[in-house]
Amino acid sequence: MTQRAPDSIVRRRPAAAACLLAGLAAACGGVGPGSEMPEDRIRLRWGGDVLAAGRAVDLPDTVAGDVMAAGGRLRFRGTAEGSYLGVGGEQEIVGRVEESVRGAGGVIRLRGEVARNVTVAGGELFLEPDAVVGRNAYMAGGEVEV
Numbered sequence: 001m002t003q004r005a006p007d008s009i010v011r012r013r014p015a016a017a018a019c020l021l022a023g024l025a026a027a028c029g030g031v032g033p034g035s036e037m038p039e040d041r042i043r044l045r046w047g048g049d050v051l052a053a054g055r056a057v058d059l060p061d062t063v064a065g066d067v068m069a070a071g072g073r074l075r076f077r078g079t080a081e082g083s084y085l086g087v088g089g090e091q092e093i094v095g096r097v098e099e100s101v102r103g104a105g106g107v108i109r110l111r112g113e114v115a116r117n118v119t120v121a122g123g124e125l126f127l128e129p130d131a132v133v134g135r136n137a138y139m140a141g142g143e144v145e146v
Contacts, residue, residue, distance in 0.1 A: 049082065057088075059095075066099075074105075076112075108141075 041054040048065030056073040066082035074088040083099040100116040107124045113132040125141040
């Protein structure tokens with residue numbers, strides 16, 4: 001018998017997740033490359049979800065739920081059994097995401113595997129040749145490279 005994981009916060013309430021992430025970023029003092037936040041200033045586990053904010057956030061772990069991150073430089077190289085939601089200047093998604101990727105930032109590079117959809121907006125967006133997207137990729141930006 002296959003057991004289904006409980007719905008994640010990003011899937012159940014995407015607006016609430018985005019507000020929570022924005023609040024975390026504001027509490028840290030901003031999310032741009034010029035901000036004065038230290039590396040990984042906040043990292044919080046909330047049930048199976050991980051929320052992180054800082055000037056440079058590196059997430060190599062396996063996460064049972066969603067990954068929500070904000071910062072100047074974000075790097076996700078683990079496995080998320082839920083979705084990835086990122087807001088930051090530069091983002092690199094190298095790991096595996098079992099649900100969907102949603103992101104906004106200056107530069108977003110997707111090199112990993114996403115089981116469902118990718119929805120990203122930013123200045124420069126790159127869907128690298130080794131990236132795998134299970135369903136659809138929605139990309140809006142100044143420079144989009146697929």
